[in-house]
Amino acid sequence: GNSVTQMEGPVTLSEEAFLTINCTYTATGYPSLFWYVQYPGEGLQLLLKATKADDKGSNKGFEATYRKETTSFHLEKGSVQVSDSAVYFCALGNQFYFGTGTSLTVIP
Amino acid sequence: ETGVTQSPTHLIKTRGQQVTLRCSSQSGHNTVSWYQQALGQGPQFIFQYYREEENGRGNFPPRFSGLQFPNYSSELNVNALELDDSALYLCASSSRLASSDEQYFGPGTRLTVT
Numbered sequence: 767g768n769s770v771t772q773m774e775g776p777v778t779l780s781e782e783a784f785l786t787i788n789c790t791y792t793a794t795g796y797p798s799l800f801w802y803v804q805y806p807g808e809g810l811q812l813l814l815k816a817t818k819a820d821d822k823g824s825n826k827g828f829e830a831t832y833r834k835e836t837t838s839f840h841l842e843k844g845s846v847q848v849s850d851s852a853v854y855f856c857a858l859g860n861q862f863y864f865g866t867g868t869s870l871t872v873i874p
Numbered sequence: 875e876t877g878v879t880q881s882p883t884h885l886i887k888t889r890g891q892q893v894t895l896r897c898s899s900q901s902g903h904n905t906v907s908w909y910q911q912a913l914g915q916g917p918q919f920i921f922q923y924y925r926e927e928e929n930g931r932g933n934f935p936p937r938f939s940g941l942q943f944p945n946y947s948s949e950l951n952v953n954a955l956e957l958d959d960s961a962l963y964l965c966a967s968s969s970r971l972a973s974s975d976e977q978y979f980g981p982g983t984r985l986t987v988t
Contacts, residue, residue: 798975812977
């Protein structure tokens with residue numbers, strides 16, 4: 767069946783540090799892959815997406831590449847800001863299987 | 875363009891009671907999905923509705939049921955509430971015409987069962 771495995775948190779980084787949050791998936795076919803972000807007290811917001819193998823999704827300095835060979839969709843950002851503090855969810859498309867979420871705290 | 879809205883924002887119910895949560899989909903979207911998000915967890919898929927028919931269901935018992943109306947808005951009903959039903963319930967809408975399955979989420983309804 768379909769599933770998503772996401773890096774355990776919480777993650778604490780200093781401002782301007784490099785961020786990687788790992789996500790691997792199991793799926794039948796080639797579904798779209800997504801990263802969603804959830805700020806405290808809010809619903810989920812789409813951060814970026816990729817619809818096929820080797821696609822790179824990007825938004826607000828975040829990037830993730832759909833890697834079919836390693837079944838991965840790792841989230842990266844070169845220089846995090848305090849405002850990036852949130853919970854990040856990797857998700858598999860169609861009927862949406864979510865990872866358990868990774869909490870990120872960025873300290874000044 | 876109006877986004878996904880949900881009501882109520884919060885509610886408190888007693889074990890054994892029934893609850894109805896409501897969702898208005900984003901303009902132009904014909905598919906609505908419901909998710910349960912327990913504290914500190916990722917959202918879990920409950921079911922999806924397309925053109926007023928259930929179109930897939932996650933691992934939830936029959937006391938979780940839903941409806942979709944001709945204007946594509948939707949309801950989630952939960953009977954015989956249990957303490958473990960306490961969670962944030964998220965509604966998401968999408969368009970079957972979109973190629974990427976992208977879903978747009980509402981702010982959620984926080985349900986507390988005591």
